[in-house]
Amino acid sequence: MENKHHEHHEHHEHHEHHEHNNHEGHETHGGHDHSHHGDFKTIFFRSLVLGIPILFLAPMMGIKLPFQFEFNGSTWVVMILSTILFFYGGAPFLNGAKDELSDRSPAMMTLISLGISVSYIYSMYAFGMNTFIYKNHQVMDFFWELASLILIMLLGHWIEMDAVSSAGNALEKMAALLPSDATLIKEDGSTQVIPLSKIKKDDIVLVKAGENMPVDGLIIHGETNVNEAMITGESLAVKKKVNDSVIGGSVNGFGTIQVKVTGSGSSGYLAQVMHLVETASNDKSKAESMADRVAKWLFYVAVVVSLIALLIWGITQNINVGIERMVTVLVIACPHALGLAIPLVTARSTSLAAQNGLLIKKREAIELADHVDMVMMDKTGTLTEGNFKVMHYQSNHEEVSDHEMLELFASLEQHSSHPLAKGIMEKAEQESVDLKVVSDVQTIAGVGLQGLYNDKQVKITSAAYLDKNNISYDQSLFNELTSKGYSVSYLLYDEMDIGVIAQGDEIKKTSQAMVQTLQSLGITPVMLTGDNENAAKAVARQLKIDHVHAQLLPEDKERIVLDYQNKGNTVMMVGDGVNDAPSLVRADIGIAIGAGTDVAIDAADVILVKSDPNDILNFLKLSKNTNRKMKENLIWGAGYNFLAIPLAAGILAGVGFILSPAIGAILMSLSTVIVAINAMFLKL
Structure with missing residues (x-):
């Protein structure tokens, strides 16, 4: 890369960076991070293998479906498969519930865990009673509900995880900007390549042209231009000379420099940026999602209503009827549709x-x-756009046309790879200028470029150079151009101003x-x-x-x-x-x-x-649009639950209506289907 050759860019000088310790600690709220509960796809397919036989062998809330069958010992098969499924397929939800409860914020995971745990425990009780005590199957089990609930919930979570691509690791990418070792200059002047971790403050390192700066430091010998784009986001190379600071991770340009270390590894600027990223991501309050808020209410409603049902039915009938009602309420409260309501919209969105x-x-x-x-x-x-374009160019000499001025400017600039040179070459191409032969082209440190044309010296410089050498130019034009945020360069022929080019970063x-x-x-x-x-x-x-x-x-x-x-x-x-x-x-x-x-x-x-x-x-x-669909789906998904819970508890028992578990299951399936269809209608 050529020398940075237009001094008006000194506004890019690097401000000393301060230790950034003004972080107040923020608590992480609600929200649930599913990522540490394993790979849902794998768990889903393994659980499917366990779940399918259960769906064929166990009745649905006491009703035998047309495709179901049983054989001698099939209840044992169902019990064994259900046990494995509960502890394997249910593990992500049980772990999630543990996290939610330790945060004192029960939500979706707690509600699912409540449903599957009650289904499993009560079904084991029913299995024991039916197998060893009543031989004529009097206690209804919920193995079918356990299997269907775990499978639907795993599917929902897999759809969601799959839809939302995994976040990469910003910190690793940042660390990669720093080289793994550095060239140390020893006291006797010899050099030695050592691992970056061994570099200490006040060491002196050699950075060759084109290398990444291994450390933060001050230049003590040499001049160069540095590309700090990956650090500061600004596309221009920055001129650096003795006593200027450099940032670890930026790219050294054409010059070989010696740098005295002011910060490396954990004390460097890049490390501080990494620290910022890390603390900010830990602090970022995990917004409690809509589904979690609805699930939280469902959880409280289900627990309260089921306990009331246990109490009232237990007193008016007997404890067995009370327990069965309580379990039915908790199983019906389980959010099949709710579990899919959001993931399906997310996937579509x-x-x-x-x-x-x-x-x-x-x-x-x-x-x-x-x-x-x-x-x-x-x-x-x-x-x-982040790339410079010529916004204005004109000749400042009556014997030179604007076109000729651009021609000469480009003939000199073609020897540079500076971002501003790129803009000028693009303009020259658009105006189809003929490039002249300019010989002996060199970079003039801190000024620009110079070369020989017709045995006379041509130079590209900044206004600062003109001021310093008392070369007259149009100050009001310069002020007008810079006030628009443009970068301004001058063309000198035999130390006389013959033209100006202003470049802007196009909006x-x-x-x-x-x-x-x-x-x-x-x-x-x-x-x-x-x-x-x-x-x-x-x-x-x-x-x-x-x-x-x-x-x-x-x-x-x-x-x-x-x-x-x-x-x-x-x-x-x-x-x-x-x-x-x-x-x-x-x-x-x-x-x-x-x-x-x-x-x-x-x-x-x-x-x-x-x-x-x-x-x-x-x-x-x-x-x-997505939020609207999510809300509609939550109303469909949770609406069923909020309605079914009191009916299952027997709120209308006085008029002879109790929601039977089987009807509950059919309504539950229906709400799941409605939710799925609604999600598909999402449009941008």
Whole structure:
């Protein structure tokens, strides 16, 4: 990479980063993380092998179905298979219930566990009574319900896990930015390659051209330009000379430098960003999902109603009738339809999203999107294209046409691989200029490029060079161009200003409409950027964004997100660089732009594959529709349970109506089917 050759970029200078210790501890709430309960797909298929024979051999709530049969000893087969199924297939739910109860927040897992445990324990009691005491099968068992419930719940969880792709590990990707060893310069001047872990503060390391910086430090010898894009998200290479600081993980350009270590390993800047990501992901309050809230109410209702049923039937009839009623209530309370209500919508929503270039990694993101009132966006690469384009060029000499000026500019720039050079070469190609032969081209440190054309010296420089050498140029044009956030370069021929080129990072075509739509939805757009104030405000003015925070480090972005959250806002963050990772994790919903870094993508809950800001609106629209479907499904799924529980308890026994377990089972199946069909009708 050529030297960084336009000094106006000094706004990218690296601010000293501070130790980031201002984390208040946050408790993790509710919500349930299913990931540690094993691979649901494997458990489901193994359980299916155990469950199918039970469904064929055990009656459904006392009724023999047309396809069922029995043989001598079949009750023993059912009992043995049910026992294995309960302890194997039921384990994820029992473990989940243990977690929920230890958090004092019973929800879906507790409700399922209650249903399967009661079914199993009462069925074992029935099996014992029927096999050893009454020979004529007087006690109804619930082995069929146990098997069907475990299978449906495992299927629901597998569908959900499958739909929501596994999150990658942002921390591993960050760690990979640091090389595994470094070249230590010893006191006698010789060098030795040693593992990075052995490098200490104040050591001096040698970093060759093109290598990743192994440590944070100060340059004590040499000059170079450094690509910090993967750290700061800004695409421009930054010029570095003696006494400038470098960040571990950034990429060294053309120069070989010696760096005195100020931080390495766990004390380095990258390690601090990793620490931020880790604490933010632990702190991120696990929003309690809708299904869990409904399940919590169902759990309390079922327990209370079943105890009342036990009491009343136990007193008015006998204890056996009381127990059977209680068990029937608890089994009917089991959320078959509820267990599928959300996963089926999630699966449909996730596949719709994928077809439209949205990858949803966390289900909670969809449910939370309804409450978002702040959308924070990184500038470079999110609202803007992240690649420089020539916005203005003109000759400053009457004998040189604009076209000739561009020709000479490009003839010199073709020798550079700088991002600004790329923009100029693209423009030259569009204008089909003929490139001239410029000889003896060299980088002038801190200034730009120079070469020989027609035996005269040509140079590309910054305004700072013109000021320093008292070369006159149009100051008002310069101010006008920089106020738009452009990068300005001058062409000198024989130390005389003959032309100027201004480049800007183009705003994405869809950014403006997206910002307006957000505002019309009552959502406040906020711009966060590591770029300079001028460039940030210029873009914000064009997009009509009122809230702008510029010259930010990763910890600043993360702190701003936290500040807004502490004020009660639900924050969505959209970004694309390592510097966005902590804020993506900290935000209630983190959205990564697909063209960004792997680290940002892993830290996010949602990925916009097409890097189109408009997809933010598609995500919000999809979330709205998905949430509506989820609510409808919860009403269908749980509505059945809330209605069936008091009927099963015998609330209408006075008028001669008690919901028989068999009718309960049929209604339960019906609500499951309705929920499945409703999920399929979800549209974007």
